[in-house]
Amino acid sequence: MTDGPPLIVTRPEPGNAATVERAKKLGFDARAMPLFAARALDWSPPAAADFDALLLTSAFAARLAGRGLAELAALPVYAVGAATARAAEAAGLTVAMTGSSGAQRLLDDMTSENIHNILWLCGSDRSEFDARGAMITALPCYAVDPAPVSAEWDALIAAPAILLAHSARAAQRISQLVGGARAHLSLVAISPAAAAVAGDGWRDLAIAGQPDDVAILAQARALWHKGAK
Structure with a gap:
């Protein structure tokens, strides 16, 4: 999967590093982009x-x-x-x-x-x-x-990517930062509440089966196999 779109992990540390490591073991091109501290x-x-x-x-x-x-x-x-x-x-x-x-x-x-x-x-x-x-x-x-946005953020979201929202606040901030240009982006939310504040217009908007890291990554993998690349 590393030849496809990056997986953008936005949660704060230390959880961000743990998610990135878990995602890389699954084959994702995972990028650490914490939006909060x-x-x-x-x-x-x-x-x-x-x-x-x-x-x-x-x-x-x-x-x-x-x-x-x-x-x-x-x-x-x-x-x-x-x-x-x-x-x-x-x-x-x-x-x-x-x-x-x-x-x-x-x-x-x-x-x-x-x-x-x-x-x-x-x-x-x-x-x-x-x-x-x-x-x-x-x-x-x-x-x-809120944490400062990485210098790589704009380039990453300009191309197809899968973003993870580990909270409703994360989904809201992702939505604000991405703006209306999101038809090429997929978002995986950790809960229905997070998905609700993310808004419409995404290429795919999916919700983790349970509010945990394993489930949110499983949903990201399902998007991959569905064709989010």
């Missing part, structure tokens, strides 16, 4: 006893929360995907459930188990979802800021 925020952990569970919708929460995370170690973690679960375990937390269909489905599963008082360790920018009657306390511990 994550950083830690100052925050103070509340009393763990005031909550039933800890909700993590990004691996950045576990990676960047710092020492305050230890004070929440008694709470069972509900992680939105496998990468987030691994980051939580690496930080010394106990994962009670790993979701496979996005934050809303995970929250639905939590409330079905009568988990109603939830601490959501999150980013400063976050998606909204239906709380389903639960009491959710959002506590930002990290921020993901």
Whole structure:
């Protein structure tokens, strides 16, 4: 596949390097083009006893929360995907459930188990979802800021390429940077929400079967075999 269009990976580091490495093993001509950079925020952990569970919708929460995370170690973690679960375990937390269909489905599963008082360790920018009657306390511990666009970006998107959007914010920024000249470009979104903000006019617009790296790359490979070159 390396003789075809490049696969443009836009997620922040350290995930970008991991996706590029995984994509190259699959035969893609993968290019690292991170459009965001994550950083830690100052925050103070509340009393763990005031909550039933800890909700993590990004691996950045576990990676960047710092020492305050230890004070929440008694709470069972509900992680939105496998990468987030691994980051939580690496930080010394106990994962009670790993979701496979996005934050809303995970929250639905939590409330079905009568988990109603939830601490959501999150980013400063976050998606909204239906709380389903639960009491959710959002506590930002990290921020993901737009990063400067690489000098290679314009040349890459001027020709056929497959772009990966690992979040709704990524899909939105890709859409803004590409503009209306996108009929030669294919986009793979990690979720229906990300696909929705990407807009129309792409050569192909596909959605990963699950919100994780393996699924988004599998969908990119399916596009390749469909003829996205």
